[in-house]
Amino acid sequence: MSIEAIASAVPQRRETAAEIARQTGVDEAFIADKVGIQYRHVLGPDETGIDLAEAACRRLFDRTQLKPEDIGTLVFVTQTPDHPIPHNSALLAARLGLPHRCAAFDVGLGCSGYVYALSIAEGFLAINEIEHGLLVTCDPYSKIIAAEDKATNAVFGDGATATWLRRTGNRTKLGICDFGTDGANGKAIMVPAGGAKSPFVSLPHEATLVYDRNELRLHMLGRDVFNFVMNRIPESIHTCIAANKLSLESIDWFALHQGSRYMLFAMADRVGIAREKLPVNIDRYGNTVSSSIPMLLEELMQTADLRGRKIVISGFGVGLSWATNVLSFKH
Numbered sequence: 001m002s003i004e005a006i007a008s009a010v011p012q013r014r015e016t017a018a019e020i021a022r023q024t025g026v027d028e029a030f031i032a033d034k035v036g037i038q039y040r041h042v043l044g045p046d047e048t049g050i051d052l053a054e055a056a057c058r059r060l061f062d063r064t065q066l067k068p069e070d071i072g073t074l075v076f077v078t079q080t081p082d083h084p085i086p087h088n089s090a091l092l093a094a095r096l097g098l099p100h101r102c103a104a105f106d107v108g109l110g111c112s113g114y115v116y117a118l119s120i121a122e123g124f125l126a127i128n129e130i131e132h133g134l135l136v137t138c139d140p141y142s143k144i145i146a147a148e149d150k151a152t153n154a155v156f157g158d159g160a161t162a163t164w165l166r167r168t169g170n171r172t173k174l175g176i177c178d179f180g181t182d183g184a185n186g187k188a189i190m191v192p193a194g195g196a197k198s199p200f201v202s203l204p205h206e207a208t209l210v211y212d213r214n215e216l217r218l219h220m221l222g223r224d225v226f227n228f229v230m231n232r233i234p235e236s237i238h239t240c241i242a243a244n245k246l247s248l249e250s251i252d253w254f255a256l257h258q259g260s261r262y263m264l265f266a267m268a269d270r271v272g273i274a275r276e277k278l279p280v281n282i283d284r285y286g287n288t289v290s291s292s293i294p295m296l297l298e299e300l301m302q303t304a305d306l307r308g309r310k311i312v313i314s315g316f317g318v319g320l321s322w323a324t325n326v327l328s329f330k331h
Contacts, residue, residue, distance in 0.1 A: 001122040002169030006298040007060035010041035024150040036261025040157030040286030042142040052160040072130035077113035111317025113290040133165035139289035157286025161294035175326035178240035188224040240324040255296040258282035
């Protein structure tokens with residue numbers, strides 16, 4: 001399976017580090033220097049994740065010869081769907097006019113989701129002999145964040161991506177993936193209520209409010225997440241590179257999830273990654289969750305000569321989960 005092309009979309013609404021500082025009460029210099037955000041994009045009150053995902057898909061169709069009727073599989077990576085039921089992929093398939101025989105399903109992972117979904121899609125396309133797949137990412141965390149919460153609102157931004165996958169394509173090759181899950185510490189990034197265990201309302205007879213706003217927003221323990229990343233991800237990167245019979249020096253770029261600027265650079269130093277091999281986009285978008293890695297790849301595919309080059313991709317976050325792989329570009 002090959003990644004043939006990637007397109008992204010962000011909302012028109014843009015917020016600067018100064019605006020984020022006013023919302024959260026955090027010093028602007030901290031947001032710009034430690035988190036790394038100069039500005040980010042967020043959905044407006046009447047915009048949804050599916051709206052943004054559709055925009056990314058339309059841009060992909062405009063840039064390539066891929067047509068909606070060609071697609072046999074749609075994989076939508078999101079933890080923040082527009083509705084609990086039905087799944088985002090079904091609604092997006094209808095928006096795009098995909099064939100009824102197209103398999104459409106969601107993958108409920110966040111920051112590690114793109115790397116996982118590549119392996120999922122590769123297996124699905126191969127086993128079912130489907131030629132074209134569409135991998136979509138969109139996690140509009142702005143919809144589940146409290147404006148005053150500095151642990152989350154000073155970090156995340158909204159973005160969506162669409163990736164054209166081709167079973168017999170030869171532009172790229174996906175390597176052996178290293179992955180894992182530390183569910184015992186999953187509460188480090190969590191929305192406590194709103195699921196079937198703790199629903200927003202109780203409906204046996206009449207609707208009764210059960211949980212307040214605080215229980216329905218995103219909670220993140222920044223120090224726990226930082227420790228998780230520093231302990232798990234350097235090992236994952238080295239393990240993945242070894243499994244693919246490569247060396248650290250043979251990797252041309254490391255497209256790593258953009259959690260925060262400080263965390264990204266600290267982890268890269270622990271791995272031994274040179275700064276010139278570490279593309280950064282958190283300054284312009286914030287942490288876009290499942291979209292951060294494909295947005296980095298899109299920029300590299302547009303600006304760099306990737307012929308014969310290798311890129312390590314690594315995502316890590318909610319779960320706590322992680323996944324690392326190597327993309328080899330042929331042309």
